[in-house]
Amino acid sequence: DVKVTQSSRYLVKRTGEKVFLECVQDMDHENMFWYRQDPGLGLRLIYFSYDVKMKEKGDIPEGYSVSREKKERFSLILESASTNQTSMYLCASRDSSYNSPLHFGNGTRLTVT
Amino acid sequence: DAKTTQPPSMDCAEGRAANLPCNHSTISGNEYVYWYRQIHSQGPQYIIHGLKNNETNEMASLIITEDRKSSTLILPHATLRDTAVYYCIVITQGAAGNKLTFGGGTRVLVKP
Numbered sequence: 400d401v402k403v404t405q406s407s408r409y410l411v412k413r414t415g416e417k418v419f420l421e422c423v424q425d426m427d428h429e430n431m432f433w434y435r436q437d438p439g440l441g442l443r444l445i446y447f448s449y450d451v452k453m454k455e456k457g458d459i460p461e462g463y464s465v466s467r468e469k470k471e472r473f474s475l476i477l478e479s480a481s482t483n484q485t486s487m488y489l490c491a492s493r494d495s496s497y498n499s500p501l502h503f504g505n506g507t508r509l510t511v512t
Numbered sequence: 513d514a515k516t517t518q519p520p521s522m523d524c525a526e527g528r529a530a531n532l533p534c535n536h537s538t539i540s541g542n543e544y545v546y547w548y549r550q551i552h553s554q555g556p557q558y559i560i561h562g563l564k565n566n567e568t569n570e571m572a573s574l575i576i577t578e579d580r581k582s583s584t585l586i587l588p589h590a591t592l593r594d595t596a597v598y599y600c601i602v603i604t605q606g607a608a609g610n611k612l613t614f615g616g617g618t619r620v621l622v623k624p
Contacts, residue, residue, distance in 0.1 A: 403555075434614070442556075442599070442614035458613065489555050500546060501603070503555030 402426070403504040405490050411510045418477040420507050422490030430493045431473035432501070433457075433465065435486040442489065448473055449495070480511045516600045521619040524594075530587040532618050534600030537581040544603050545576060547585045549596040550617070556599060559585065590622045 406421035424431065432447040434457075444457030448467040462484060466474040473492075477484055490504045517535040524530040536545060544563050548556040560567055560574045562583070567574045573586040587594055599617040 439616075441616040444613050491555075498544065498561070500558040500561060501548075501556075502558065503548075505555045506553070508553075 403490055403492055403502050405488075405504040405507050407507050408505065409508050409510075411512065412477075412480050413512055414481060416477075416480050416511075418480045418509065418511075420475040420477075420488055420490075420509070422473045422475070422492075422504060423471050424473075424490075424492040424502070425471065426492060426494065426502070427470065428492040428502075429470070429495045431467065432491040432493075433463075433473065433475045434489045434491065435459070436489060436506070437486050445475065480509075482511050485509060485511045515613075516602060516615050518598075518600055518615060518618045520616060521621070523621050523623055524587075524590045526592060526622055526624050527589055530590045530594065530620060530622070532585040532587075532598050532600075532620065533582065534585070535582045536600070536602050539580050539602050545574065545580075545583050546601050546603055547572070547574065548599045548601070548614075549594075550599065551596045556614075559598075561603075590620075592622050592624065594620065595622045596620060 403424045412418050430449050433445045434442045436442050443459050445463050446457050446465040448454045451470050454465050464476045488507045491501045493499050493501045544561050546561040547559040550556040560572050562574045562576050576583045597617040597619050599614050
């Protein structure tokens with residue numbers, strides 16, 4: 400069965416800390432995505448990657464970076480966490496082939512104090 | 513990718529059919545319509561998708577209009593566990609590197 404695993408369910412970090420959110424998928428998918436979700440704003444795309452070492456900015460990339468060194472792993476990095484980055488972060492992956500759905504992890508709820 | 517528009521919320525009686533509309537008037541010929549739902553504190557769960565024909569699976573039915581500018585997700589016999597936010601998105605067939613963007617979704621409340 401399809402599996403997208405996010406390393407932490409809940410995280411609490413301090414302002415200014417460097418934060419790594421990890422995501423691993425076991426389906427050999429080319430495409431991986433990071434979203435954040437906030438009340439009233441739906442899901443907003445931060446970054447996505449369509450291949451190893453490739454990345455593209457989404458709608459709200461400011462304050463974030465990403466790393467895709469291996470196909471199965473896509474990391475979201477907050478270089479210097481701020482309180483306005485407190486949110487639910489969702490990772491997703493998708494095959495590039497015909498008719499492929501997007502598969503999500505269960506999310507990481509990050510609180511920056 | 514085409515944008516989608518959904519009503520922000522709707523209520524449904526338990527045991528009745530829930531019909532969730534989605535407008536995607538700028539959809540192009542090779543874009544599929546996908547539906548997801550999200551139960552509180554979990555990631556979105558894939559429900560169903562289609563191109564132009566109506567589709568049915570064990571979870572729901574998808575009706576796409578002939579001009580493909582809108583669709584309706586049907587939950588045939590809603591249960592309390594169907595209370596969730598439902599998202600409609602469009603995805604280009606086989607596209608790599610496409611930016612997939614979700615709108616606000618429809619918050620469905622199933623009432624006993």
